[in-house]
Amino acid sequence: MPIVKLLSENFGRREARDIRWYRDHGGYEGARKCLFELTPEQVVQEVIDSNLRGLGGAGFPTGRKWTFVPQESKKPKFLVVNADEGEPGTFKDRQILTWDPHRLLEGMMICCYAVGIHTAFIYIRGEYVRPAEILKQAMADAYREGVLGPRCLGKDFTLDIFVHEGAGAYICGEESALLESLEGKKGWPRLRPPFPAIEGLFACPTVINNVETLSHLPRIVVNGGKWFAEVGSPRNGGTRLFCLSGNVKRPGVYELPMGTPLRELIYEHGGGMLDDKALKAVIPGGVSAPVLAAKEIDVPLDFDSLIKLGSMLGSGGVVAMDEDVCMVRALQVISHFFAHESCGQCTPCREGTGWLEKIVTRLVEGQAYSQDLPNLMRVAGNMIGTSICALSDAAALPVRSFLHKFNSEFEYHAQHRRCDVEERKATATPLARSAV
Amino acid sequence: MSFEYTPENLTKLQEMVGRYRVKRAALLPALNLAQQQLGYISPEVEDYVAGLLNVPVVDVHEVVTFYTLYKQRPSGRHHIRLCRNISCWLRGSESIEGYLNQSLGAGEGEVSQDGRFSWEKVECLGACEIAPMLQLDDDYYGSLTREKVEEILKNVKD
Numbered sequence: 001m002p003i004v005k006l007l008s009e010n011f012g013r014r015e016a017r018d019i020r021w022y023r024d025h026g027g028y029e030g031a032r033k034c035l036f037e038l039t040p041e042q043v044v045q046e047v048i049d050s051n052l053r054g055l056g057g058a059g060f061p062t063g064r065k066w067t068f069v070p071q072e073s074k075k076p077k078f079l080v081v082n083a084d085e086g087e088p089g090t091f092k093d094r095q096i097l098t099w100d101p102h103r104l105l106e107g108m109m110i111c112c113y114a115v116g117i118h119t120a121f122i123y124i125r126g127e128y129v130r131p132a133e134i135l136k137q138a139m140a141d142a143y144r145e146g147v148l149g150p151r152c153l154g155k156d157f158t159l160d161i162f163v164h165e166g167a168g169a170y171i172c173g174e175e176s177a178l179l180e181s182l183e184g185k186k187g188w189p190r191l192r193p194p195f196p197a198i199e200g201l202f203a204c205p206t207v208i209n210n211v212e213t214l215s216h217l218p219r220i221v222v223n224g225g226k227w228f229a230e231v232g233s234p235r236n237g238g239t240r241l242f243c244l245s246g247n248v249k250r251p252g253v254y255e256l257p258m259g260t261p262l263r264e265l266i267y268e269h270g271g272g273m274l275d276d277k278a279l280k281a282v283i284p285g286g287v288s289a290p291v292l293a294a295k296e297i298d299v300p301l302d303f304d305s306l307i308k309l310g311s312m313l314g315s316g317g318v319v320a321m322d323e324d325v326c327m328v329r330a331l332q333v334i335s336h337f338f339a340h341e342s343c344g345q346c347t348p349c350r351e352g353t354g355w356l357e358k359i360v361t362r363l364v365e366g367q368a369y370s371q372d373l374p375n376l377m378r379v380a381g382n383m384i385g386t387s388i389c390a391l392s393d394a395a396a397l398p399v400r401s402f403l404h405k406f407n408s409e410f411e412y413h414a415q416h417r418r419c420d421v422e423e424r425k426a427t428a429t430p431l432a433r434s435a436v
Numbered sequence: 437m438s439f440e441y442t443p444e445n446l447t448k449l450q451e452m453v454g455r456y457r458v459k460r461a462a463l464l465p466a467l468n469l470a471q472q473q474l475g476y477i478s479p480e481v482e483d484y485v486a487g488l489l490n491v492p493v494v495d496v497h498e499v500v501t502f503y504t505l506y507k508q509r510p511s512g513r514h515h516i517r518l519c520r521n522i523s524c525w526l527r528g529s530e531s532i533e534g535y536l537n538q539s540l541g542a543g544e545g546e547v548s549q550d551g552r553f554s555w556e557k558v559e560c561l562g563a564c565e566i567a568p569m570l571q572l573d574d575d576y577y578g579s580l581t582r583e584k585v586e587e588i589l590k591n592v593k594d
């Protein structure tokens with residue numbers, strides 16, 4: 001596979017934050033092409049043809065999503081950019097915001113032109129203080145140069161963009177919670193319908209897209225949707241920023257075509273496992289994604305292939321774990337996260353996440369009750385499909401996968417009230433280890 | 437102790453309110469601004485912001501307690517957020533936690549004797565490529581070892 005860099009070509013290049021440099025290198029040409037040569041309908045069609053899918057996690061086809069927004073609307077329409085990046089294992093939007101803020105702004109212009117939007121908000125997580133500063137500087141430059149504002153690029157098209165800082169809550173990455181938060185409330189997800197495309201921000205039609213999704217638009221417009229589709233795998237257009245972390249030699253963001261095998265990401269791009277230990281498990285799409293065992297890593301990284309495997313591509317956060325990781329402890333870390341982040345609105349999720357953490361903690365601490373493993377499965381089962389948003393499922397499905405794929409470790413904890421991985425680590429000599 | 441924005445902050449808030457169709461939407465930005473000014477959100481801040489934005493005080497309080505970045509009491513002059521989530525845990529965040537405990541002489545959520553530092557464990561900060569990592573005030577630091585944290589803390593001036 002030839003290396004195609006559509007999103008990451010400017011990573012590490014400080015000068016790309018400068019609007020003049022960005023424009024000198026083809027920047028804002030996609031927006032210009034839209035405004036001056038294409039109708040909004042043509043832009044939407046290019047995006048549909050591109051097979052671009054939402055890269056915030058759900059993978060919904062972007063062009064189709066835009067068509068749900070009514071063309072004629074008495075109320076104003078809004079674009080809300082999801083820059084709340086909170087899925088553990090995910091750090092790609094931060095790279096775009098930090099290194100290529102104009103690409104995001106240009107993508108937003110393209111979306112707004114296509115859907116007929118004149119006001120946009122970027123909801124950025126409160127911890128991203130430096131990225132927000134960079135973004136605001138880029139916006140100030142774009143206004144000064146007439147790229148944004150009352151006459152974008154000199155065309156009779158108005159677009160105003162505002163940055164809105166969050167205040168720390170993973171659930172606000174969920175789109176309807178994000179809207180609540182943007183309206184000055186606590187981040188409680190909304191019951192749907194109505195969907196945001198009809199009644200979103202301030203009960204007006206709203207498009208919500210992720211930072212990475214929008215940043216793909218300039219190249220899609222310049223090179224054409226069909227071209228973009230061909231870069232990826234069937235029904236999964238283009239490239240994606242894969243976030244590789246955990247026990248690998250070279251953690252980082254790698255831009256690869258959709259459909260690249262997981263093995264290639266870990267062993268070629270990531271340099272393999274630290275200290276050449278054996279791979280045990282991989283979380284392929286942020287901690288909401290069910291875990292994969294080492295033998296499953298020949299899967300192509302695209303939305304459809306991972307669903308087939310019972311997991312999901314999610315946010316593209318790939319976390320690799322080596323042979324010395326206790327899977328019970330790993331699940332404890334994850335269960336603690338969900339218990340902490342459940343908004344508390346639905347009983348199955350609020351109570352379920354609490355129980356999952358409690359039971360897994362008992363297993364870790366050597367205080368398992370006899371029925372703990374079946375109880376874990378039962379609690380998880382009661383959380384699936386019974387709540388307002390997807391967090392509940394996201395907390396439950398990984399539990400099932402951990403127990404299913406690493407059953408012997410859980411059984412050992414339950415029966416012996418000890419950790420077999422720790423024991424093996426303590427007794428193994430370096431030689432015995434290399435033989436594993 | 438009553439609270440009021442500085443004149444500059446009041447101007448900033450008025451500009452922010454103008455962005456939204458409803459005044460209340462400026463609540464998070466308003467609280468962020470107040471926290472920057474005072475260091476935390478006191479009950480007086482809640483009253484004041486509630487009045488400015490025409491939001492019931494209970495709603496403001498509900499928001500303050502929902503979001504983790506709002507502090508309800510003063511923290512150290514410098515605040516550390518240590519990531520405890522999966523990628524950082526895999527790369528040894530627990531050892532850094534032990535080090536902070538020991539070297540600051542303050543447990544999680546406490547302020548060090550000299551008032552300079554406070555720290556807490558947080559969920560993923562979106563920087564897992566530099567795990568284990570922490571946030572000190574507004575900046576991220578990664579690939580932490582005990583020695584590196586020592587160095588970082590030593591370089592904090594006041």
Ligand SMILES: Cc1cc2nc3c(=O)[nH]c(=O)nc-3n(C[C@H](O)[C@H](O)[C@H](O)COP(=O)(O)O)c2cc1C
Nearest residue numbers: 054055056082084085086173174175209210213390
């Ligand atoms: C619990 C939860 C957390 C989410 N967090 C994020 C997030 O941090 N960033 C994001 O872009 N999408 C997140 N999403 C997905 C959004 O709800 C939504 O699908 C996405 O922003 C749509 O944009 P896209 O179509 O461009 O992906 C989350 C979803 C759930 C259920």
Ligand code: SF4
Nearest residue numbers: 343345346349387389
């Ligand atoms: S599923 Fe959980 S996080 Fe989602 S709305 Fe219900 S309680 Fe809140």
Ligand code: FES
Nearest residue numbers: 519524560563564
């Ligand atoms: S897990 Fe620590 S920054 Fe993501």
